[in-house]
Amino acid sequence: MKLTCSTEADLFPAAKQLLESFPDARIFALYGSMGAGKTTFIKAICAELGVGDIVQSPTFSIVNEYKTVDGDSIYHFDFYRIRKTEEAFDIGYEDYLYSGNYCFMEWPEMIETLLPEDTVRILITGENQRLIESF
DSSP: OOOEEGGGGHHEEEEHHHHHHHHHHHHHHEOOOTSSSSSHHHHHHHHHHHHHSSSOOOOOSSSSEEETTOOOEEEEEEOOOOOHHHHHHHTTTHHHHHHEEEEEEGGGGGGGSSSSSTOOEEEEOOOSSSEEEOO
């Protein structure tokens, strides 16, 4: 999957296409530099999934839980502040990742060795235009 987004509005059809491209996937790792648009893209994905909550980066809490209109949980991680893999165990990352619910991760490189094999990896690059591609 490879998508180009020129505006923030382009992220909504991109989010829909991502979910349609990986219909059985529940774990998504988003890579990109600071300010690449990881959180903004996760907001669009959550909107597509029916989240009514305010979606914001869980930089200090490490994980946010959102509810869909159907009452399903979606987990949003920001591992930027994780310094040792053991810290992921402290927050119970396994309970989230193996819950069967959608999990979206920012800065997954901080826990790369813990990611399940079926994790969908997404790279976001670009400044004026965003290139969103799976790898």
